[in-house]
Amino acid sequence: MLRLDSLGQRYGDHPVLHDITLTVPDGQLLCVVGPSGCGKSTLLRTIAGLQPVGEGSVSVDGEPVTGVPDRLAVVFQDYGRSLFPWLSVRENVALPLRRRGLGRAERRDEAERMLERVGLPGAGRRHPWQLSGGMQQRVAIARALVCRPSLLLMDEPFGSLDAQTREDLEDLLLEVHQTEGPTIVFVTHDIDESVYVGDRVVVLSSGPASRIVLDLPIALPGKRDQITTRGLPEFVSLRAEVGRAVRG
């Protein structure tokens, strides 16, 4: 379980986050939405232990976050810079397994399994620069999942992809969330995306000193589907509620 208690962050004199209190149960897919510059990335970096907690506290499974938590993985928007171009796709995916002490053959098999899982069977011997942007982001997701994280943080992961690829990856995310089951904190600018992928959407106010202005459970009927779900009256009304909160 991820817990934020009265979290506050500032850069020098500039307050960014104020009094953020949030409990994210295991296995939940939480979307964080808010205007540009409100502190979404700051929030993710703090949970990831990449920057120290200012005020309040952050804990994962009851342990205060003081560095990068165990069993944490992060996917950023900028897949072009997050993969190593000199390594093959398989080597990129297998990289986190080195620290786990797995042998070479095991690392290769696990990486291939994950590549298959994200829809890239047979791409392991290629290099990231030989793949499209959407395929590279699939590789980044495979690498994030290969160590079976219990907490996955995603910062605008589909922000620079075209609409069709983005929808495909949203569906992939829903699928891996269902099967692999990590807790996911997913930051996005896109209100529709947040309602489509989220179990819950939290909206931050515009800065300075952003706080939570909406915490909305997303209970949509049936299995989510890009055409049907987005046409449901429930979807339209949830999207409107999030939209109103984002616009203040």
Ligand SMILES: Nc1ncnc2c1ncn2[C@@H]1O[C@H](COP(=O)(O)OP(=O)(O)OP(=O)(O)O)[C@@H](O)[C@H]1O
């Ligand atoms: N390292 C830093 N030093 C100083 N100020 C920073 C730093 N990182 C972010 N900021 C400022 O803190 C505020 C929040 O930035 P952050 O990137 O967390 O927002 P965001 O909601 O993720 O923005 P966007 O949606 O545009 O990516 C902004 O005003 C930004 O300029």
